[in-house]
Amino acid sequence: MRHQLTQRELSNTRFAGLLYLIIIVLGIGSELALRAPLINLSNAQVTAEAILAATGSFRASIAADLIMALADAGLAVLLFVLFRPIAPTLALAAMVFRLVQSVIIGANLMNLQAAFLLITGGQDISAFAPGQADAMAALFLNMHGHGYDLGLVFFGFNSLMTGALIWRSGFVPKILGAGIAAAGIVYLIGSAFRFFAPEFSAAFAPVYGLTALAETAFCLWLLSAGWASRRLRLA
Numbered sequence: 001m002r003h004q005l006t007q008r009e010l011s012n013t014r015f016a017g018l019l020y021l022i023i024i025v026l027g028i029g030s031e032l033a034l035r036a037p038l039i040n041l042s043n044a045q046v047t048a049e050a051i052l053a054a055t056g057s058f059r060a061s062i063a064a065d066l067i068m069a070l071a072d073a074g075l076a077v078l079l080f081v082l083f084r085p086i087a088p089t090l091a092l093a094a095m096v097f098r099l100v101q102s103v104i105i106g107a108n109l110m111n112l113q114a115a116f117l118l119i120t121g122g123q124d125i126s127a128f129a130p131g132q133a134d135a136m137a138a139l140f141l142n143m144h145g146h147g148y149d150l151g152l153v154f155f156g157f158n159s160l161m162t163g164a165l166i167w168r169s170g171f172v173p174k175i176l177g178a179g180i181a182a183a184g185i186v187y188l189i190g191s192a193f194r195f196f197a198p199e200f201s202a203a204f205a206p207v208y209g210l211t212a213l214a215e216t217a218f219c220l221w222l223l224s225a226g227w228a229s230r231r232l233r234l235a
Contacts, residue, residue, distance in 0.1 A: 159184025
């Protein structure tokens with residue numbers, strides 16, 4: 001049976017869309033624009049020098065990821081409220097898996113902070129041999145990458161469940177459900193490569209473009225539905 005969204009539910013979608021937009025912008029910006037240009041895991045010294053020369057950018061990337069994790073937790077709750085009338089148990093499971101991902105992302109930021117302390121002298125490194133602190137910092141940066149992909153395992157299963165909820169909802173286009181579910185498969189495969197077959201990770205990376213496309217499309221639908229409800233109230 002097709003579920004008709006109430007005025008309150010339509011309003012909630014606008015806030016969900018805004019949170020999703022924050023997640024997309026900060027998630028891509030923190031990794032690709034702020035952090036990636038500074039990190040070269042094959043050369044710990046070069047990485048340390050780059051971070052020292054751009055401490056503001058590195059700190060901003062941590063702040064952006066923290067805000068993203070908080071927004072993700074809020075989005076998890078709003079999507080649960082939106083899809084609960086469709087399938088309560090599945091909506092609850094999807095929320096739990098997304099919240100677990102948010103916790104992992106937040107806790108994983110400590111790896112970035114540890115690397116930053118080692119590089120900037122915020123941690124006593126007098127007992128370390130020359131270059132050892134930079135090498136340890138690179139290890140923490142590498143662990144952050146692995147931790148992020150660990151979070152994406154839970155997000156991958158969340159995406160599969162969210163895709164199913166969208167497909168069954170009757171008020172969200174089914175193609176968006178298929179896209180979100182496909183994104184979940186991409187996340188799961190990419191994380192599996194990171195841990196068990198890292199030699200394939202670089203070749204697989206372009207496939208993540210599908211996840212960006214699917215999530216952006218869903219975000220825009222949430223925003224458009226929410227703003228439509230606002231226009232109806234003002235009319």
